Amino acid sequence: MTLFDDPEIAYRLPVASLFDAAAARDFIERAQQARVAGRRLQLAITADGREPQGEVMLNLESGSVGYMVGRAYRRRGVAARALGLITRHAHGLGFDAVTVEAELDNLASIDVARRAGFQLTERAPAMVEDKGRRYALHAWVHRMDRP
Structure with missing residues (x-):
């Protein structure tokens, strides 16, 4: 639970700002429902197969991906x-x-995307409102190499 109980993560991602046991159960339940429905794949990021360092997600409908790494594991290339x-x-x-x-001000996330080969698109940003905050999400794309 401490991995997600971080004000910076709560500010950027749609998770509870107090990530307690109830929030963790809800998060896991929603992830399982999305997986069973074939909508999303969410995986823990680990080094040893046990202790989670973060999460990576693939939307199986749109091909969009997301990631989160706990504060203690940042700046390691995870x-x-x-x-x-x-x-x-x-x-x-x-x-x-x-x-x-x-x-655009999430420089750490942008750096991760660039290091993984993503490039900023020219598409108009998606406007989002969450937790009383309105913001623009800009898209970066990674295209499959063609032979």
């Missing part, structure tokens, strides 16, 4: 490696273009 793996998996599933969305 997110870029996980993003690279889930992106290759998405391409393997047939998605020619895989996208990441981020706010």
Whole structure:
């Protein structure tokens, strides 16, 4: 639970701002429902297969991906490696273009996307309102290499 109980994560992502046991149960239940319905794949990022360092997600309907790494594991390349793996998996599933969305001031996330080979698109940003905050999500894309 401490991984997600971080004000910075709550500010950027649609998770409860007090990530307690009830919020964790709800998060896991929603992830399981989305997986069973074939809408989303959410995986823990680990080094040893046990202790979670973060999460990586693939929307199986749109080909968009997302990632989150706990504060203690940042600046180690964890997110870029996980993003690279889930992106290759998405391409393997047939998605020619895989996208990441981020706010322009989320420099850490943008750096992760760039290190994983994503490029900023010219598409208009998606306007989002969440937790009383309105913001623009800009899209970065990774295209499958063609022989």
